Each structure stands twice: as C-alpha cells, then as structure tokens.
Amino acid sequence: MAGKAALTNCCRIFHVNTRNISPIVTQVRWSQYNPHYLEPTIDKTELKKPLEEQDPRRFQPIKAIRSEQTVALGYDFQREKFINIMMKQGNKRLSREIFEKCLENIKRIQLQKYHKSEENERSSIELNPMNIFHQAIENCRPLLKLTRINKGGVAYQVPVPMTEKNSTFRAMKWMIESAKAKDANTRMYDQLAHELINAANNTGKSIKKKQELHKQCESNKAYAHFRW
Amino acid sequence: MAAPMQKLSSTLFSPFVRYIRIHEGDARCKISLKNAIRHLASDSSSEGGKETSPISSRKAEKISKAMKAYLERAQKHDEFMKSQVAEFEIGKRHLANIMGADPDHFTQDEIDTAIEYLLPSGLSKQSRPSLKHPEEVFPTKKAAQFDVTGRPYHPFFYTGRPNFYQILHEAALKNDNLVAEETRLRLNKQYTLPTEKLQIGGSRWLTLADLEKVTIEKLTPLDHKRFVSVLERLASHPLSLAEKEFIQQYRQELKQQSMLLEPPKLLQDTDGRHYQEGEGTRKHARAFVRVWEKGTGKVKINDQDLLYFSELSCREQVMFPLTFTEMLGLVDIEVEVGGPGTQAQAGAIRTALSKALVSFVDQPMAEKMRLAGLLSRDVRRKERKKPGQEGARAKFTWKKR
Numbered sequence: 001m002a003g004k005a006a007l008t009n010c011c012r013i014f015h016v017n018t019r020n021i022s023p024i025v026t027q028v029r030w031s032q033y034n035p036h037y038l039e040p041t042i043d044k045t046e047l048k049k050p051l052e053e054q055d056p057r058r059f060q061p062i063k064a065i066r067s068e069q070t071v072a073l074g075y076d077f078q079r080e081k082f083i084n085i086m087m088k089q090g091n092k093r094l095s096r097e098i099f100e101k102c103l104e105n106i107k108r109i110q111l112q113k114y115h116k117s118e119e120n121e122r123s124s125i126e127l128n129p130m131n132i133f134h135q136a137i138e139n140c141r142p143l144l145k146l147t148r149i150n151k152g153g154v155a156y157q158v159p160v161p162m163t164e165k166n167s168t169f170r171a172m173k174w175m176i177e178s179a180k181a182k183d184a185n186t187r188m189y190d191q192l193a194h195e196l197i198n199a200a201n202n203t204g205k206s207i208k209k210k211q212e213l214h215k216q217c218e219s220n221k222a223y224a225h226f227r228w
Numbered sequence: 229m230a231a232p233m234q235k236l237s238s239t240l241f242s243p244f245v246r247y248i249r250i251h252e253g254d255a256r257c258k259i260s261l262k263n264a265i266r267h268l269a270s271d272s273s274s275e276g277g278k279e280t281s282p283i284s285s286r287k288a289e290k291i292s293k294a295m296k297a298y299l300e301r302a303q304k305h306d307e308f309m310k311s312q313v314a315e316f317e318i319g320k321r322h323l324a325n326i327m328g329a330d331p332d333h334f335t336q337d338e339i340d341t342a343i344e345y346l347l348p349s350g351l352s353k354q355s356r357p358s359l360k361h362p363e364e365v366f367p368t369k370k371a372a373q374f375d376v377t378g379r380p381y382h383p384f385f386y387t388g389r390p391n392f393y394q395i396l397h398e399a400a401l402k403n404d405n406l407v408a409e410e411t412r413l414r415l416n417k418q419y420t421l422p423t424e425k426l427q428i429g430g431s432r433w434l435t436l437a438d439l440e441k442v443t444i445e446k447l448t449p450l451d452h453k454r455f456v457s458v459l460e461r462l463a464s465h466p467l468s469l470a471e472k473e474f475i476q477q478y479r480q481e482l483k484q485q486s487m488l489l490e491p492p493k494l495l496q497d498t499d500g501r502h503y504q505e506g507e508g509t510r511k512h513a514r515a516f517v518r519v520w521e522k523g524t525g526k527v528k529i530n531d532q533d534l535l536y537f538s539e540l541s542c543r544e545q546v547m548f549p550l551t552f553t554e555m556l557g558l559v560d561i562e563v564e565v566g567g568p569g570t571q572a573q574a575g576a577i578r579t580a581l582s583k584a585l586v587s588f589v590d591q592p593m594a595e596k597m598r599l600a601g602l603l604s605r606d607v608r609r610k611e612r613k614k615p616g617q618e619g620a621r622a623k624f625t626w627k628k629r
Contacts, residue, residue, distance in 0.1 A: 032607050032608045032609065033607060036432070037604075040599065040600050040601025041599045041600060041601075042600060047596050047599060047600065052429075053427075053429070054427050054428075054429025054430065055429065056429060057485075057599055058429075058430075058484055058485060058486065059429065059430055059431075059432075059482040059483070059484060059485060060482070060485065061485060061604060062485075062598060062599060062600075062601045062603075062604055063601055063604060064579070064601045064602075064604040064605060064606035064607070065600055065601035065602060066606075067541070067545050067571055067574070067575055068541070070544060070545045070548035070578065071541075071544055071548075072544050072547070072548070072551055093539055096540075096541065100540075
C-alpha cells in the first residue's frame with residue numbers, strides 16, 4: 001500500500017519536474033554580477049520610504065549605480081535611449097553633445113515664439129524642451145506594424161499590434177532618420193530641434209511616416225487574420 | 229507455542245511447495261526440497277524460538293555482488309583515508325618543527341599562516357598550496373545504500389539521487405496536503421486568509437554547493453532550479469506556516485547588509501581639522517580621495533580643478549555623491565586618480581568619494597547611499613573577444629564561398 005503511494009507520488013514529482021523544465025532557458029546575455037545582487041533604487045521618492053521588515057534589499061547586496069544614472073537633474077530613461085540610438089561608432093560624447101545642443105535650440109525657438117506671441121496665447125506655449133521631447137515621442141509612436149507571414153507559398157504583409165517598447169524605438173528611429181535627411185550645410189542639432197518641435201505639434205516628416213504606416217496597415221487589414 | 233509454530237512452518241514451506249509443483253521431476257528441485265525439509269526439521273528441533281533464522285541465515289551466506297563490490301570499495305577508501313590522515317599528522321608535526329612551535333598543539337590557523345609564510349604565492353586562492361585535514365579535502369562518501377542481498381533501502385534508489393528526490397518528494401507531498409487542507413476549509417466555509425504568514429525574507433535557499441553537501445549527491449544547476457521552484461511553491465502557500473520547520477531546513481540565514489557597513493572614524497591632521505579617506509576602483513582606474521570637513525566646496529583632482537574632466541557627464545558623476553548627500557559646498561575634496569579612461573576614472577572617484585562621505589553622514593543617509601548603489605564597486609568589465617568571431621558577440625560577415 002505504502003509502496004503504491006510512493007510510486008504515485010514519485011510520478012507526481014516527475015510531473016512537477018517536466019512542468020518546470022520547459023521555462024528554464026539558459027541566458028545568452030549573462031550578468032557580471034552574482035545573481036544574489038539587486039538593482040539599485042534610483043528614484044528619490046522611493047528612497048524616502050522606510051524599508052519593510054522582510055525587504056530583500058535589507059539582506060542582499062546592491063549593484064553599483066551606472067554612470068549614466070548619476071545625473072544631477074535626475075535620470076531619464078528615454079533621454080538615454082535616444083542618445084544611444086543616435087550614437088555612431090560608440091561615440092557617446094558626440095551623441096550627447098548633439099542632444100544637449102538640440103534641447104538648447106528648442107528652448108531658444110520656443111522663447112522666440114513666446115516673446116512674439118500676444119499675452120493671451122503665451123500660456124499655451126511649452127517652454128520646457130524635455131516636455132517637448134517626450135510629447136514628440138508620444139505623438140510619433142505607431143500602433144501597428146507590418147510583418148511578413150508566409151501562408152501557402154504567398155508572403156502577406158500582416159498588420160500586427162506593437163509593444164510599447166518597440167513603438168518607442170520606432171518613433172525615435174524615425175525622428176533621427178528624418179533629422180539626418182538634410183542638406184550638408186545644416187547641422188544635425190538644428191534639424192533635430194525643428195523635427196522634435198514639429199512632432200510635438202503633430203506635423204513633420206516622422207509623423208508622416210507614422211501615418212503612412214498606419215495607412216498601409218489599413219489597406220492590408222484583410223490579412224489581419226493570418227496572424228494566427 | 230504450538231499454534232504459531234505450525235502457522236510459520238506452513239508459510240515457510242509454501243514457496244518450496246510451489247517450486248516443486250512447477251518443476252516436478254527435476255533432480256535439482258528434489259535436492260532443494262530435501263535440503264529445505266532438513267533445514268526446517270533441524271530448525272524446529274534445535275533453535276525453536278528463533279523462527280525466522282533458517283532462510284535469512286541461508287541468504288546471509290550468499291552476499292550479493294553489489295555488496296561485495298561495496299565492501300571492497302569501502303575498505304579501500306578506509307585504508308586510503310587512514311594513510312592520508314597519517315601523512316597529514318606527520319606533515320603537520322614537520323611544519324610545526326620548522327616554525328619552532330609545539331607540534332602537539334599546532335592548530336589549522338597556524339598551519340595556514342605557516343604555509344603562507346613559507347610558500348608565498350600570487351596565485352588565485354584555490355590554486356595556492358594548502359594543508360588541510362583529509363576529511364575536509366576528500367568528499368564524504370555514502371554508507372551502503374543496500375542490504376547484503378543487494379536490495380536497496382531507499383524507494384528512490386534507482387533515481388540515482390535518492391536524497392535529492394526525497395526532498396522534492398516531501399515538499400510536493402506537503403504542498404498537496406496544504407492544498408487539500410485549504411479546499412477542506414473552503415468547503416466547510418471556515419477558510420479565512422491567515423493573518424500570520426511564513427516570513428522568509430531574511431534568508432535564502434541553499435546554494436547548489438550547500439545542497440550537494442546536504443544530500444551527499446552530485447547535482448546540476450538545473451536540479452537546483454527545480455529544488456528552488458518546488459520549495460518556493462510550498463513556501464508561497466498561504467498556509468505554509470504549518471511547514472515552517474521543514475522549509476527552514478533548506479534556508480540559509482542572511483546578515484543585515486546595513487550592519488556590515490560600519491563607517492570608519494574621522495581622522496585628524498596636524499591643524500586639528502577632521503578628514504576622511506576613501507579608495508575606489510572602476511575597470512582599471514583607481515582613485516584615492518581625501519574629504520575635509522568645514523570646507524567651502526573646493527575640488528582638486530590631480531592638482532587641477534573639476535575641469536580635469538572635459539566631459540560634462542564625468543563631472544556630474546564625480547559630484548553625484550555630494551549632491552545625493554546634500555554636502556555640496558560643505559566639504560573640500562582632494563583626489564589622486566590614475567588609470568585608463570575618463571569615464572572609468574570618474575567612476576573610481578565616485579566610489580572613493582562615497583566611501584569617504586559615509587563617515588560624515590548619519591546612519592539613514594548611509595543606508596540610502598547603499599540602496600542607491602553608491603557604495604558598491606562596479607564589477608562590469610569589457611567582455612573578451614572570442615576566437616572565430618569579430619568581437620565579443622559580433623560574428624564575421626557570412627560568405628558563401
């Protein structure tokens with residue numbers, strides 16, 4: 001009787017194991033840190049909260065804060081991402097310089113607008129360049145993309161919804177591409193500033209690219225069911 | 229006495245009877261029948277009370293091959309260990325004599341220091357010469373897992389790792405019991421979410437090496453993952469407090485990290501001004517920072533001011549610990565930094581400065597610095613280039629021919 005129970009339980013263990021084997025995948029990009037290390041807490045409001053009695057951060061070592069996170073005015077993920085996408089040949093210094101000059105230009109353009117406009121219109125003009133940057137990305141983000149799916153020997157362009165991460169990348173890429181499509185005499189940071197302001201106002205090349213993609217998705221919507 | 233004896237003899241006889249029935253007319257079985265009868269007869273007459281002896285003793289004479297092999301192995305291992313211990317004792321006494329110490333009371337710590345003194349080595353810790361008791365050096369071996377007939381004791385013997393699977397088995401069983409208990413309570417409408425839950429935040433699961441020591445079995449990382457996932461499920465059950473003792477067996481207590489960090493006391497220079505020193509590294513850069521109290525915010529890096537770094541991000545990184553602790557303009561800083569890379573140098577200064585600043589701030593702020601990752605060393609390095617590849621990850625351009 002006991003033997004039978006042991007046998008059934010034995011099978012159950014193996015059942016448990018088989019269920020657990022499948023999601024375990026060896027990672028390609030491993031970390032230099034021991035897995036016991038935790039990510040640092042950067043957010044200042046998060047740091048002000050008292051730690052709970054059983055919080056793992058009390059007992060486990062913390063990874064070192066990364067160099068791009070040690071920014072006086074606060075760390076902005078999208079800003080760092082944009083700089084990294086714009087970077088060529090690992091020249092981050094140049095990429096960062098372009099971005100900072102671009103923000104400076106935006107500020108200058110917006111201030112000129114502000115002073116030219118009449119009193120009652122002034123409150124509607126955004127003067128913070130970082131807000132314009134975020135608004136531009138938000139406006140450029142596409143909802144759908146086209147993926148190539150083979151069905152019965154024919155390749156179909158099938159519209160598929162995009163994740164937030166993917167669409168943000170696409171928006172940044174478009175903005176950088178349209179800023180690079182310029183004549184040789186204009187500088188990148190000037191062109192990028194105009195592009196960002198236009199995108200924040202829902203106009204410009206990158207917005208057009210988004211609309212074109214949406215139009216293509218619309219025309220191919222008959223294939224949408226090929227996704228499954 | 230008579231009734232049980234009769235019953236026993238019939239039970240003992242039954243296998244032989246069956247044997248005869250099957251192989252009637254076979255010469256061998258006749259002999260075996262004769263032997264069996266003789267055994268039983270002699271047994272009932274001479275030994276009387278010890279009913280079970282005839283067959284078990286007969287089996288004991290016939291030791292299985294597995295047992296024989298095990299006994300040989302065990303004997304060999306014992307002899308080996310004996311010789312190793314003798315050698316260790318001689319070596320220890322010899323070392324004590326070299327060092328001019330008392331050979332009878334020469335401790336392991338003294339052995340370690342003696343070897344470090346006599347055979348200085350720059351190799352990694354595992355590769356350095358050492359002298360340890362053989363029991364520490366050679367892994368412990370399991371005692372026999374089967375009886376003289378070769379029949380294993382453990383039901384999971386044929387899994388190859390019975391102790392490991394026993395743990396999984398018990399954990400799964402306990403989890404099932406908890407689930408059954410929960411459903412029973414729910415059906416009776418007595419179930420309320422328990423107010424007291426099992427708290428395991430201050431400990432962690434046994435590591436692979438620890439688990440191997442507990443089970444005395446060779447395990448793989450995948451086995452360890454299974455072990456963690458099965459036990460994690462048991463621990464996460466709302467009623468798991470009932471199985472606290474079992475779960476705690478496989479948890480390792482952790483120290484509070486904030487207790488590990490005790491700020492060093494402030495130093496004083498000849499003018500009576502307090503200061504603190506800190507050292508930091510990042511990649512191959514190394515920085516040495518001295519922070520003075522009652523300052524005006526002066527910064528001196530390799531006899532230059534903050535413009536030593538032409539890049540803004542480097543300057544921001546250097547000043548970050550000061551802005552974080554709100555000490556900007558309250559202390560003076562002097563830095564000596566060397567090594568390749570401006571960003572690496574800035575990173576090294578950041579760590580060194582943070583370590584020095586801990587002495588100037590209160591405990592909650594020091595804890596905040598730890599949580600923000602200012603006090604840990606950035607261990608990331610450039611990943612090496614691989615042979616047959618363009619770089620660390622990049623592959624050569626693929627050419628058909």
